[in-house]
Amino acid sequence: MGAHPSETNHLVNTSAMQDDLATLQRETFDYFVHEANPANGLILDKTEANWPASIAATGLALASYPVGVERGFMTRSAAAERTLATLRFFWNSPQGPEPDATGYHGFYYHFLDMQTGRRAWQCELSTIDSTFLLAGMLAAGQYFDADTEAETEIRSLAEVLYHRADWRWAQDGGETVTHGWTPEHGFLKYRWEGYDEALLLYVLGLGSPTHPLPKSSYTAWTATFRWEHCYGYDYLYAGPLFIHQLSHVWIDFRGLQDAFMRSKKSDYFENSRRATYVHQRYAADNPRGFxxxxxxxxxxxxxxxxxPSTLKLNGIERRFEGYVGRGVPYGPDDGTLAPWSVAASLPFAPEIVRPAISFCIHQAKLKAANAYGFKAAFNPTHPGASGNAFGWWVSPWHFGLNEGPVVLMIENDRSDLLWRLMRSCRYIRSGLQRAGFEGGWLRELEPGSTPAA
Known part of the structure; x- marks a missing residue:
């Protein structure tokens, strides 16, 4: 299923590839236009019937609306109206220990009823999903800078909603931050430890002017990291590809180094580039024969x-999983691939991502007849339902959490839009500096520095 190297170079450089990316971005953006409740701004987690909203998807939508405006997908006034409805909803929604509230201590439940905005499924108050929501609010506050009543209110609400989050409460007396809390059982036993998508969480927590995390919390988090050598690369290990992407959707880590990365003579952007290559090399090596x-x-x-199921295929018994955190190189790996996660690596390694996107669109036909770009996942080893058009399993659903990184990372690769917005956010700058980051674009903020050309 591979291409000759000369074909790869052709794929990387053609205007057809640019057209493919523009179309993919536009179609993916439509998820946030249509799978929404305009009255409260909530975004559907998944396109399955009777599904609730996801606060992470809602945060990604808030960050994507500026892309929509800049690319002509929606008007600035429509984007401002949708953004304002979202921020007003969260500001006015019930905060408290009641089991049917929307949030507590400035954080929000992972899933909310699309209509009422109340907690769904007895889910947890999620610190990481609240992080993505708050980051989306801050991005909106940076983008909507006009001196109009609506945009002034957007900026004001983004600030007070961010200020309300009580990061110290979320530590539950420990150094690192807990995954969340429920009214039924209190704080979850799991904490944000080991390299994961919580890089953004700690930056936002450290940058808070009202309830900041102590610097020691970041030191405690990085003390749990694992540096590994895999497929010829030395890198900070995390198995699933999304971990190497989600914080980078928001923050431009090129050249930025904290104490950990200074000790490794690397940075988190370079680390994601290496991880992207590890994933590609693993697939080419294909140790499990999928x-x-x-x-x-x-x-x-x-x-x-x-x-979850077990099938005997070509004499081999294969175990297939449902929704799990698949990873490289240690697994779990059941032959399931997620095309959106390839697109979200575009800024890190475009030379291998562009041919892979082209393959997913043109050879595997994974965008055909889909309303919102790529479906969530596919598995060429699993036969899927009898009579399906592909001959293998393809997810019937789209997820908001997958759509946002595609829209935003294509845009960061094209124009740095979200990265520029977040570079101008004083809370992001403060959080990075309190975490010990130096260099990169932060250097331009140092006294006596000369702005980069």
């Missing part, structure tokens, strides 16, 4: 799958 894997067909991350 169908389809190759240099242009990869992308293992947390995703939906065809299981």
């Amino acid at each position: 169908e389809g894997y190759g240099e242009h067909c990869w992308g293992i991350t947390a995703s939906e799958g065809p299981g």
Whole structure:
């Protein structure tokens, strides 16, 4: 399923590839236009019937609306109206220990009823999903800078909603931050430890002017990191590809170094580049012998799958999983790939991502007849339902959490839009500096520095 190297170079450089990316971005953006409740701004987590909203998807939508305006997908006034409805909803929604509230201590429940905005499914108050929501609010506050009544209110609400989050409460007396809390059982036993998507969480927590995390919390988090050597690369290990992407959707880590990365003579952006290559090399190596894997067909991350089930295929008993955090190189790996996770690596390694996106669109036909770009996942080893058009399993759903990184990372690769917005946010700058980051674009903020050309 691979291409000759000369074909790869052709794929990387053609205007057809630019057209493919523009179309993919536009179609993916439509998820946030249509899978929403305009009255409260909430965004559907998943396109399955009777599904609730996701606060992370809602945060990604808030960050994506500026892309929509800049690319002509929606008007500035429509984007401001949708953004303002979202921020007003969260500001006015019930905060408290009641089991049917929307949030507590400035954080919000992972899933909310699309209509009422109240907690769904007895889910947890999620610190990481609240982080993505608050980051989306801050991005909106940076983008909507006009001296109009609506945009002034957007900026004001973004600030007070961010200020309300009580990060110290979320530590529950420990150094690191807990995953969340429920009214029924209190704080979850799990904490944000080990390299994961919480890089953004700690930056926002450290940058808070009202309830900041202590600097020691960041030191405690980085003390749990694992540096590994894999497929010829030395890198900070995390198995699922999304971990190497989600914080980078918001923050431009090129050249920025904290104490950990200074000690490794690297940075988190370079680390994500290496991780992207590790994922591609793993797929080309294909140690478990799954169908389809190759240099242009990869992308293992947390995703939906065809299981849970066990099938005997070509004399081999295969165990397939449902929604799990698939990872490289240690697994779990059941042959399920997520094309959105390839697109979200575009800024890190465009030379291998562009051919893979082209493969997913043109050879695997993973965008055909889909309203919102790529479906969530596919598995060429699993036969799927009988009579399906692909001949293998393809997820029937779209997820808001997958759509946002595609829109935003394509845009960061094209124009740095979200990165520029967040560079101008004083809370992001403060959080990075309190975490010990230096260099990169932060250097331009140092006294006596000369702005980069």
